[in-house]
Amino acid sequence: MEATALSSGLRPLPNPNGYRFPRSCSQRKSLSLPRCHSKETPFKPKGSLAITRGLSFKTNVFEQAHPVAGDLSYDDDTRSNVAEDKIGVLLLNLGGPETLNDVQPFLYNLFADPDIIRLPRPFQFLQGAIAKFISVVRAPKSKEGYAAIGGGSPLRKITDEQADAIRLALQAKNVSADVYVGMRYWFPFTEEAVQQIKKDKITRLVVLPLYPQYSISTTGSSVRVLQDLFRKDPYLARVPVAIIQSWYQRGYVNSMADLIEKELQTFSDPKEVMVFFSAHGVPVSYVENSGDPYQKQMEECIDLIMEELKSRGVQNNHILAYQSRVGPVQWLKPYTDEVLVDLGKKGVKSLLAVPVSFVSEHIETLEEIDMEYRELALESGIENWGRVPALGLTPSFITDLADAVIESLPSAEAMVNPSAGVSEDSESSDAFGYIMKMFFGSILAFLLLLSPKMFHAFRNHLI
Ligand SMILES: C=CC1=C(C)c2cc3[nH]c(cc4nc(cc5[nH]c(cc1n2)c(C)c5CCC(=O)O)C(CCC(=O)O)=C4C)c(C)c3C=C
Numbered sequence: 001m002e003a004t005a006l007s008s009g010l011r012p013l014p015n016p017n018g019y020r021f022p023r024s025c026s027q028r029k030s031l032s033l034p035r036c037h038s039k040e041t042p043f044k045p046k047g048s049l050a051i052t053r054g055l056s057f058k059t060n061v062f063e064q065a066h067p068v069a070g071d072l073s074y075d076d077d078t079r080s081n082v083a084e085d086k087i088g089v090l091l092l093n094l095g096g097p098e099t100l101n102d103v104q105p106f107l108y109n110l111f112a113d114p115d116i117i118r119l120p121r122p123f124q125f126l127q128g129a130i131a132k133f134i135s136v137v138r139a140p141k142s143k144e145g146y147a148a149i150g151g152g153s154p155l156r157k158i159t160d161e162q163a164d165a166i167r168l169a170l171q172a173k174n175v176s177a178d179v180y181v182g183m184r185y186w187f188p189f190t191e192e193a194v195q196q197i198k199k200d201k202i203t204r205l206v207v208l209p210l211y212p213q214y215s216i217s218t219t220g221s222s223v224r225v226l227q228d229l230f231r232k233d234p235y236l237a238r239v240p241v242a243i244i245q246s247w248y249q250r251g252y253v254n255s256m257a258d259l260i261e262k263e264l265q266t267f268s269d270p271k272e273v274m275v276f277f278s279a280h281g282v283p284v285s286y287v288e289n290s291g292d293p294y295q296k297q298m299e300e301c302i303d304l305i306m307e308e309l310k311s312r313g314v315q316n317n318h319i320l321a322y323q324s325r326v327g328p329v330q331w332l333k334p335y336t337d338e339v340l341v342d343l344g345k346k347g348v349k350s351l352l353a354v355p356v357s358f359v360s361e362h363i364e365t366l367e368e369i370d371m372e373y374r375e376l377a378l379e380s381g382i383e384n385w386g387r388v389p390a391l392g393l394t395p396s397f398i399t400d401l402a403d404a405v406i407e408s409l410p411s412a413e414a415m416v417n418p419s420a421g422v423s424e425d426s427e428s429s430d431a432f433g434y435i436m437k438m439f440f441g442s443i444l445a446f447l448l449l450l451s452p453k454m455f456h457a458f459r460n461h462l463i
Pocket residue numbers: 094095096097107110115116117138141142153154155211215217218280281282283326357358361362363364
C-alpha cells in the first residue's frame with residue numbers, strides 16, 4: 001500500500017508494517033493544534049493550482065451541479081485542546097446518476113474534469129463548452145445503458161454500504177471512526193463530505209479512494225479536488241491527512257482470488273475456462289505522456305492474482321483487456337470487444353469475465369459486461385460465459401481496507417503550506433479568465449449545438 005500525506009502530494013511516506021493503533025482512546029496521541037483565527041471565505045468558482053506528481057492542474061470554472069462549501073465557522077478553543085484524535089475516513093468514488101434525468105448533468109461534470117478531457121493549455125478555456133457539447137451528444141446512449149440497469153447507477157447505495165461496513169470493521173479493531181463518502185461527479189460530492197468532516201471537527205483523516213489502482217483520471221482527479229478544498233481552508237489545512245494512493249497489492253489479491261476460484265467451480269470443466277480480466281481503459285497518452293502508473297499497476301495486479309491462484313493449484317489461462325473507451329483517441333489495448341471476437345475465432349469455449357478496476361457493481365459491469373460483452377462473446381463462438389461479481393461487501397476485502405486505514409494513520413500529515421494560497425493577483429486574473437471563458441465558451445457551445453453537421457460528426461465518434 002502506498003499512503004501519502006496530503007501536504008506532500010504523491011510523495012510516498014513510510015508505512016510501518018504491523019502497526020496497531022493504540023487500543024484505548026486514552027492511549028492515543030493527543031494533538032495540540034495551533035489556534036486559527038481566520039474565518040473562511042465561501043467557495044467560489046475560480047481557477048487554482050494544485051501540484052501533484054510535478055504536474056499542475058487548473059481547476060475548471062464551468063462545473064455545474066456542485067454544491068458550494070458554506071461559510072462555516074468554528075470555535076477556536078475546540079481546536080487548541082483536542083484531547084484525542086477524532087478519526088475520519090473519507091471514501092472517494094466516481095459517483096453515478098441516480099435517475100435518467102441526472103445522466104446529462106453527470107456526464108457534464110465528468111467531461112468538465114480536466115483530468116478526463118485534457119486540453120492543451122491555450123484551449124483550456126473551452127473545457128466547459130466542450131463538456132456541455134459532449135454530454136448532450138452522449139446522453140441518449142448513456143441513458144439507454146442506465147435504463148437497462150434499472151434507471152440509475154447503484155454506486156451511491158453500494159458505496160454507502162461499504163462506508164458502513166468499513167466503520168464496523170474499524171470498530172471491531174477498536175478504532176472508532178466516522179466514515180464519509182465523497183463522489184467526484186455526482187451526489188454526495190466531495191465538497192459536501194469535506195464540509196461535514198469540518199462540521200464534525202475531525203482531527204485526523206484517512207483518504208481512501210475506492211479504486212484499487214491509481215490513475216490520473218480517477219484517484220488523481222479526486223485528490224486534486226480535495227487538495228484544492230484543503231488549501232483554501234485554514235482549519236482543514238492543519239488537519240493531518242493520509243492518502244492511500246493504491247491498494248491492489250494487498251488483501252485485494254486474496255479476495256479476488258477467492259471470488260475467481262469460487263466462480264470457476266460453476267463451469268462444468270473449470271480447468272478449461274479462460275480467465276478474462278477486463279479493466280476500465282484510459283487513453284494511451286495518459287500512460288505515455290503523463291506518466292500515469294495505471295497500466296503498470298494493472299498488469300502487476302493481474303500477475304499477483306494469478307500467482308495467488310497458482311499457489312492454490314489453479315492453473316487456468318488468463319488474459320487482460322481494457323473496456324469502456326470513449327471518443328476518437330487511442331486507449332490502452334487490447335480492447336475487450338476485439339479480444340472476445342478473437343478468442344471466439346481461436347476456439348475458446350469457456351470464459352470467466354473478471355472486472356478488475358472497480359469494487360462495486362456499476363453500469364460497466366451490469367450493462368457493458370453482463371449484456372453487451374456477453375452477447376458479443378456468445379455470437380463469437382464462446383459457449384460458456386461467467387462473470388465474477390464485484391467485491392462489494394466481501395468481508396475479507398472490507399477487513400483489509402480497515403487494516404489499510406489503520407496502518408496509514410501514523411503517516412498523516414497536516415497540510416501547512418500557506419505560501420501555496422491564491423494571491424490577490426492571481427485572483428484578479430482568474431476573474432478576468434473566468435469572464436473570457438464564459439464568453440467564448442458560450443459562443444462555441446451555441447455554434448456547436450446549432451450545427452447539425454458538427455453534431456453528427458462528433459456523435460459518430462463519441463457513441
Ligand atoms: C478505474 C476505473 C475508471 C477509470 C480509469 C475511468 C476513466 C475514464 N472514464 C471515462 C468516461 C466515462 N466513465 C463513465 C462511467 C464510469 N467510469 C468508471 C470508472 C473509471 N473511469 C465507473 C465506475 C463508471 C460508472 C459509474 C456509474 O454510473 O455506475 C462514463 C459514464 C457512463 C457511460 O456513458 O459510459 C463515462 C462517459 C473516461 C473518458 C476516462 C478516462 C479518461
